[in-house]
Amino acid sequence: MVKNIIIGILVVGIVGIGYWGYLEHKDKNVISTNAENNYQQAYHNLTYYVDTIHDHLGTTLGTRSTKLAAPELTEVWRLASLARGEIGQLPVTLLPFNNTNDFLSNLGKFSFQAAIKNDNGQLTDEQYQQLSSLYKQSGKVEGDLRQVQKVIMDNHLKWMDVEVALASNKQPNDNQVIDGLKTVNKKVEGFQNEWGPAVTRSNLDELDQLNHLSGPTISKKQAVQAVKNFLNIKKGSFDVQQLGKGAGYSAYTVTITEPKTNNVVVASVSKKGGHIVSIIKHRKINMTKISLNKAVSKASQFLKKHGFDHLEVVKTDQYNHEGVMTFAQTSGKIRLYPSTIRMKVALDNGEVLGFDDSEYLIHKNIALKHYTPSLTAEQAKQGLSKDLSIQETELAVYENELGKNVLCYSFLGTRNQDTYRIFINANTGQQEKVELLTA
Structure with a gap:
């Protein structure tokens, strides 16, 4: 009788362990599938954005008027930024894909410069030739990215295999995704563009x-x-x-x-x-138990604990059960937007899940003696919409689209149910950036 009871307990235990193992395996499969789907979507978006960039560059070549070209070039600038964001979602951190990233970055800056910063109303001969070259080059990048996409689909390849290969520092010679992306990167390296000092x-x-x-x-x-x-x-x-x-x-x-x-x-x-x-x-987060404000407080405590002082939260977002926030360094009464730390906090228990202080490490020693405003806040405010209700005004150093740090007045304002942050150059009165704050 006792023997039968023991056997019964063992059987139940084995079945329980087996079921637990099944659930664990199932959870891992779900996570793996979600990651794979995200990678596939990111690459699809990247290819689509480059396709669309190529089309807009082609349209731009039909005119020499800055007024007519500006909408197309502005869209190229926007799409180039989105494309670079999709590259950041792919498991290519350990893979040389820097030339492609640089190409998109410089393309965006050149488009912004030609569309926004051109004051004579006409594209110069140099700019027009540059656009013609970029149209051809973006077409080659488009074709190569499409080829990698075709290989992935035809051979049912997985991005998760690429991630494992890269993370383990094992890059097999027959990994067609890695080889394809290396080919794209190598070809971009051969593009000889004279971008100009404002773009390079x-x-x-x-x-x-x-x-x-x-x-x-x-x-x-x-x-x-x-x-x-x-x-x-x-x-x-x-x-x-x-x-x-x-x-x-x-x-x-x-x-x-x-x-x-x-x-x-x-x-x-x-x-x-x-x-x-x-x-x-x-790690998996199943539910939200704390507020976004509480998560910001947890992130602030984490920063102080590790010796990061003079930082203020400037942006917050909530995705599923995670809080994502950006902290900017302050010096006196000036906020330094290039010097930021980005963090991610779990909204179930306030645990810090993400931390990135690369921008802070690079920009934390900005010399403020070089920044003196020529305009008052009231003068800078003249360029704002009359419908905007201004809540806060502060001086800030902001890195504009050409990669240059400029002194701005940062205006935090509301219109209807929306909240905006607008950066107005404190010396020229030019609008440098408009942000719609989602939280």
């Missing part, structure tokens, strides 16, 4: 500044310890790899698997100085 500043040039931070060059072991100290983690399995060349700066990627939950934390640590550049934690 690339994101990777900016990221190169992370190679010149304070402190000694660290080892892989020291990188792991830096992450442990920053997150106060004592247990877990740790893997450390050198960041790929496409990242634009020298760093280590530290991957931590938590022992009890199997949640994965991925952190980037600069080789120079051992500074934490970014952290992202992957």
